[in-house]
Amino acid sequence: MMLKPVRLALFLLSLLLNLAAARADILIGAAAPLSGPNAALGEQLRRGVQKAVDDINATGGIRGEKLAVDFADDGCDPRKAIDVATGFVSAGVKAVIGHYCSGASIPASKVYQKAGILQISPASTNPKFTDEGGWNVVRLVPRDDAQAGAAAALVVDRFPGRKVAILSDQSPGFTALAARFAMALQQKGVTPALQQAFKAGTKDFAPLARQVAESGAGVVYLAGSYVEGGLIAQALRAAGSQAQIISGDSLVTEDYGNQAKAAAEGTLSSFTFDARKFPSAQGLVQRFRDADQNPEGFTLYAYAAVQALAAAAEATGTLDSTRLAEWLRGGNRFDTVVGPLSFDARGDLTAPAIAWFKWVDGRYVEVDARTLAPPLLDTTP
Template structure:
């Protein structure tokens, strides 16, 4: 069931005085529980801190944010339930969801309800390719991320045996397919293409197949949970081939699951926003709370900044008005740098960088820039 909100329930022009601020409901849709809860925490931390900072600063005259958090648990049905609840509760704008398999069906509900949606991490091409006015991202797309990964594989593993494994989700399969497409365009090929069932604990049958094929590198489309298990089981069976994957693998939980096997893993991800000069104050605010704003934390923060800028410029909280303003492509200053949008809701300067997970001086494995200038795009 989809719940629609009559236009009259939208705030429209925000004319309240600063002394009596109007509250605008901001929804955060994220996997607070389930296999990707670590990414859900990044979303919640980032968007909540942004809402708090923007409200305190009085960025939008006479307006403060009230935040509602919905747990989609990385499940499409639950994501749609969250969307319906947000719509019935009068939420005006949403930061989320994480996985494309949740964001895409949830966006249909938000469209019916007149709610604008900005995802920090859903990269499936379909999310912004359906001609809908309400879908935006602060990240790039699978075809952009796949181009960086596919080019790297073609250059560094020329003539080598490359296996592709994915988790059958719109995100994981979409990213694996786009990477394979880019590899083939550069004259490369795969020796194996396999789908796994996420949520399982034993991937030894897959690892045996990889070993039998004598693969030199495994490209994995999916999230850190399964990637970590596969990596660990590869090393347990004596398979030393490195793994490469995308942004869904970029969380320190990968190391918690894989252990030493995580070392040498390659992942594509947008530029590390913690190093952006625009993020200095926000990073300090997070660290004061004992939070490291890794991964998508600052991209979630930026999503709220994008919405706040559109509200300030239009004097409205009406989703379509905000979207129309953003579609004009005017740049918005955010903690991840300037963001501007095309007519689809995609950022005009996508950037993906290749990172390598390395052991630091403290003995801990973490991701670091790897061949930044050659394989970064955009910015």
């Protein structure tokens, strides 16, 4: 009989401890394409976010509270992204890291804005994300207009006189990137010889490659995923076109090389600088490599997105999204694995930087935009 009160007390104590632990967790959401043709890119975001959460928790969390993360697959689909966002709101997340694709980030941002939730994207580049977004959006990458402008300048400076073909996936993000590039070209006095859209999931690009070859294009600007990008590169070479392939950041992944194989050689892609080379990232890069993982592409920027959330929470002493967004968009500078960052009043980087990568001997390396040559001593991990 005497054991019953003891057991009850222990049960109640356990329950209270579990409730306290549940309350101590700061739940955040992370959304990316974890399946489908963009799954490899979504995995970069997932991997970076999870590592950042683990590392922050290992050092005591945010103001003594541990982070918990709920991952969701939006498939880069606008309608699915809204469903994911609605689910995050119902789950009570304090902030969202993501989405990856602009076509998912933009509609989801409206759901988060209404619910009062901060959204930090490490990958969405469409200008509309911040130009037409609410108070709650921040991004860690250069906008499409910056990448498109840099690409147009590269074409005019490095490939003068060549005809240009523009090929784009029909998705909103890639359509917008292609349109920005076309506009930037025309501002420099160059009219594209061919502008053609294609449907994601297409397998046979021989007809499109013939169109490019017949147009006489010496440069192809490709706004699409690494999956279709690889198939298009192969089709172009099979059609006899030796046009220089130029793209945005979607082809800066080993998966493009795996898909395009030898046809990837020479492809030029714009992206922000390879954070794996930054002194601030060396310890983390080594830990990824020790786990047999390559923190390429957006991995370290996803990690930095969680650091941005933590920096804002520590600085403001709150997890109120309105105050977090105000602090982040107030130009405050803070350190991350990708170096010091700060954002302007729209949520864009105050100092965006564009780098160029070139596929050489089966891998992509950072190159000098003036010469398009790799450095004499390549330190790409």
